[in-house]
Amino acid sequence: GENVEQHPSTLSVQEGDSAVIKCTYSDSASNYFPWYKQELGKRPQLIIDIRSNVGEKKDQRIAVTLNKTAKHFSLHITETQPEDSAVYFCAASIGNQFYFGTGTSLTVIP
Amino acid sequence: SAVISQKPSRDICQRGTSLTIQCQVDSQVTMMFWYRQQPGQSLTLIATANQGSEATYESGFVIDKFPISRPNLTFSTLTVSNMSPEDSSIYLCSVADRGLQPQHFGDGTRLSIL
Numbered sequence: 001g002e003n004v005e006q007h008p009s010t011l012s013v014q015e016g017d018s019a020v021i022k023c024t025y026s027d028s029a030s031n032y033f034p035w036y037k038q039e040l041g042k043r044p045q046l047i048i049d050i051r052s053n054v055g056e057k058k059d060q061r062i063a064v065t066l067n068k069t070a071k072h073f074s075l076h077i078t079e080t081q082p083e084d085s086a087v088y089f090c091a092a093s094i095g096n097q098f099y100f101g102t103g104t105s106l107t108v109i110p
Numbered sequence: 111s112a113v114i115s116q117k118p119s120r121d122i123c124q125r126g127t128s129l130t131i132q133c134q135v136d137s138q139v140t141m142m143f144w145y146r147q148q149p150g151q152s153l154t155l156i157a158t159a160n161q162g163s164e165a166t167y168e169s170g171f172v173i174d175k176f177p178i179s180r181p182n183l184t185f186s187t188l189t190v191s192n193m194s195p196e197d198s199s200i201y202l203c204s205v206a207d208r209g210l211q212p213q214h215f216g217d218g219t220r221l222s223i224l
Binding site for chain 2: 034045049089096100101102
């Protein structure tokens with residue numbers, strides 16, 4: 001089955017700096033890549049997603065890039081704010097199955 | 111997106127008992143899933159709840175331990191049977207319309223077994 005690796009496991013940045021989280025996947029059949037943000041004690045919430053026919057997608061301060069050849073995709077958060085502090089999960093999807101990464105705990109230091 | 115209500119939000123149970131978790135959606139959805147998330151860990155898929163037929167379980171999860179029902183397109187239940195402390199976790203339901211679409215999660219059920 002699909003194997004998704006996510007790095008780093010923890011990330012601390014100064015407010016206003018950028019944060020980058022990277023994921024790799026193993027199955028070239030994966031064709032949909034969502035990113036979720038989970039605040040402490042809350043549900044995972046979709047923040048951005050990208051399909052395999054697109055190389056990059058941006059939504060305000062958040063962007064995702066996809067390199068199908070190398071089988072990796074990344075989340076970029078610019079101008080970070082304290083409210084961006086949370087755990088972020090990437091996922092790769094084959095059909096209806098989602099395979100989640102291990103999560104990145106992001107701390108934005110005011 | 112759909113509004114997902116999950117009950118109970120938390121419970122403390124005795125070893126050897128069973129608990130049924132409910133997931134109600136305010137609109138019909140094609141896909142419903144059940145996940146387990148242990149503290150500080152990622153999400154692990156338990157099974158896909160199939161409307162009108164038996165759930166599809168992932169490796170390491172069996173129907174006798176985690177029976178699932180899905181009587182219609184808006185409702186599903188997950189039962190955690192014969193609980194042990196190792197079952198202490200957060201259980202989440204999620205829904206999706208079809209492939210290449212995001213899954214949306216309920217608030218989860220925080221389960222502790224004494």
